[in-house]
Amino acid sequence: MARVPPGIAADLVQETFLTVLERLSGLREDGAFGGWVLQIARNLAVDWHRANRKVVALDQAPEASVEPRRTAEAEQVLAAIRRLPEAYAVPLTLRLVEGLTGPEIAERLGMTHGSVRVNLHKGMKQLKEELGVSDG
Numbered sequence: 001m002a003r004v005p006p007g008i009a010a011d012l013v014q015e016t017f018l019t020v021l022e023r024l025s026g027l028r029e030d031g032a033f034g035g036w037v038l039q040i041a042r043n044l045a046v047d048w049h050r051a052n053r054k055v056v057a058l059d060q061a062p063e064a065s066v067e068p069r070r071t072a073e074a075e076q077v078l079a080a081i082r083r084l085p086e087a088y089a090v091p092l093t094l095r096l097v098e099g100l101t102g103p104e105i106a107e108r109l110g111m112t113h114g115s116v117r118v119n120l121h122k123g124m125k126q127l128k129e130e131l132g133v134s135d136g
Contacts, residue, residue, distance in 0.1 A: 003089070
């Protein structure tokens, strides 16, 4: 969700898991499963952007919603997250969108909990700057 427009994310998730099923026999270490799946998803998002560079803007209007203001605000935040470096965007998305804890993010990404904490902190600082939000 942090890397592609909302209408595309569900399709890429499906494609990710189809790819996982096709390549599962090639996974060498069970403990690397989460990071491996995430890398497949990242690669598919990159491929989508390459193929659709001129077709769809990342900041496309959100789909119709019961609460258009909240949807617009959420889309604005997601667009700002997409502009961040991947090292910050992915952990922030897992935290803010998926609601995962620091240890859960660390396990999924194959990182230490301390590294996740640092990336979340730095990412949140950059996100606030992107959105023009002050700490005070």
